[in-house]
Amino acid sequence: MYKKIDVGRKILSANEEYALKNSRFFAEHKQLCLNMISSPGSGKTTILTKTITELKGKIKIGVIEGDIQTDLDTQRIRATNAPAIQIETQGACHLSAAQVGTALEKLPIEKLDLIFIENVGNLVCPAAFELGETGKVAVLSVAEGDDKPAKYPAIFAKAKAMLINKIDLLKVPGLVDFDIEKAKADARKLNRDIKIFPVSAKTGEGFADWCRWLVESVSNLRQ
Template sequence: MQKKKIGKKILSANEEYALKNSRFLARQKKLCLNMISSPGSGKTTILARTISELKGKIKIGVIEGDIQTDFDAQKIRATGAPAVQINTGGACHLSAAQISDALQNLPLADLDLIFIENVGNLVCPSAFELGETAKVVVLSVAEGDDKPAKYPAIFAKSKVLLVNKIDLLRAGDLVDFDVERVKADARKLNKGIEIFPISAKTCEGMTYWYDWLLKSVRAQHQGLAFDR
């Protein structure tokens, strides 16, 4: 019987692809944001609205991750933006190798910003780096204000938190959701996180998100270090 010390990272294969993607995107000076949330938080609606509102200012492409169907890619293409659909066939998250392939299928030369819409899941996607410039977590108010405390990993790792569907908060006491509690809990885990309460449906608060995107695209164009 003998024991051997190994000390090898178990997800090193994924990390190698992620590093390759991240270097490629930095060389191309493209901003790439990995969007993560529970199913139904409004990721696709936020993206479609963002693409339409920023038309003429920046060009956006999308990599869509879903277990099945290309519904989301169709919704993105309806805005006129290019979209590549990845079907994971059951897997609960995207992996870096899938992103390497998808990047080859987007007209990158024409784009300023690439969004990756990850599979709807607040846990698994946070454990797999894709080589993105930063992560954006979306939390909709109907999901409850305890999510940063319950699912700390994604809130600790994200650069931006979008609190979506805030128009529902006007529906009297139908939705119990304390935006201040979410802000405080998220900032305890992540001091530098940018938090934008928005409604992709009514457009409330979206201009702050757009300003952040435009500023970040400019910084990436200039090759400035992106503070995660």
């Protein structure tokens, strides 16, 4: 004899409950929280240290750093005097909402305007785990190729903003074949409203627009 039952239950509901708790916390504190997702080596940490330095005196930034091993990135953030909390995932390919919830308790929230979560370097898995953030930011560097929005649609479809990093490399003829207009168009086909910022965290090019968007996003939320 067989019996079939309907369950209709979300498999990752445990993570979603924690994500909901985090998102309520951000709403109550009118706190902007951006979850930064990219491949390893796209320049997330360099973008963050540059952003913190550029916005010094304008908005106060805290960082939750996810890494598979080591706290090297956290040390780089702390060198800018911004508070940073380390989450070592010990092999896990993404951050979970529960880990972010625990890290939030250690950040001086009342002194911050913006929290960045630097997710584990991975374009696939972090996009599938909601953390309760107010928005996702995808980072793509020109050395990775302009086909990434088409090949990894999940993150580009869900992101509020996309940074195209290392654009200084495009100025050297023949160095990288990256069609910036193709990358932008592919991302916009999936996500018409995505904000796109071509930047170089090394030279600072494009940071004025990116930083202006961050300041505006904080003030829109606080109104």
